[in-house]
Amino acid sequence: MKNLVPVILLGLLPAALLAQGQTIRRTPDGKPDFTGVWAGPGFTHRVGPGDTDTPQVTTYDPAKMAPFKPGGEAFMTRRVTGDPVKDDPTAACLPNGLTRQILSPYAQQWIQAPGQLVILYEYMHFFRVIPTDGRPHSKDVESTWMGDSVGKWEGDTLVIDTIGLKEWMMDATHDSKPDQLRIHSDQLHMIERLRYIDPTTVSYQVTIDDPRIFTAPWSQDFQMKLHPTWKIFEFV
């Protein structure tokens, strides 16, 4: 219980900040409105003159990861092969996929409608259409790069649950460690939790539950920043 106190206090922080006279945008049904163009976790979020921001390579932090299952680390961490297409499939125009797409250093546009959220990723035009009415996952989900995502509201927090992902790159680790790749398995279950910290900043927590690799789910906290003047560009 003692260890839970800081967690509980952190959980109350966004509400406390917003209680100081700050209000967030809400849709007519009273839900927080995430509509807008955002700099996701792949940016510094230091907003400069002209609504600028700085893209940066962002990766999942090994210090946040749960202990590995036997063989899990060897499954996840691979040596580069020298074949550009195997070492970074995006060089051959194949998708980032989830979980890597979340960390993309490109903008993303979110469009929220009653019962659904559409995310348009600038990077290679990928998109997600996520029902937010609390429905369960489809049966017989086919493995894809972006998976099957369903959403629900827990108060002002939007919780997005994703399964049905191909075995694919977890992040762009090779950009910081050129001899290594990180791969997630097709057993990955990912949970994203989004809530406003202030009127232009959203807390973006990613939970990775990959029982092929880890002994337990683990989470990493990121943020995304609203940029009112941005639009998404073509990137093919």
Place this chain on the structure above:
Amino acid sequence: MVGGNMKTRPVLFVVSIVLASALPALAHHSFSAEYDAGKPISVTGVVKKVEWQNPHIWFYVEVKDAAGKTTTWGFSGGPPGMLARRGITRDVLKVGDVIKVEGFRAKDGSNNASGGNVTFADGRKVFAGAAEDVVPR
């Protein structure tokens, strides 16, 4: 300073004609796949052409050696959208500008390279690469 000048002193890049002889080997550049971080290059020359297009801008610099022989180097920079987030627009670089470019050579041994730091004649410096590119030191 890398990239910082651009927020306060925007520099301009200009679009010009495509050099068909210097097309990138892969549609999306992946630094580790295409460039060799162990082979830095630094050239100073005249901007001949600029392609401000996605997925990556390209700009071409004509370099003259002591014997008067000219060589054209093609540099791949960041995507237009990513550069715009940092306040770098297509007007930053003009044909005819004399610039120093620091980057890393292509693994295929061609006269292509990643275009990292660009320094202008007046000392202004911008980082023209993508976030995932290695930054020349």
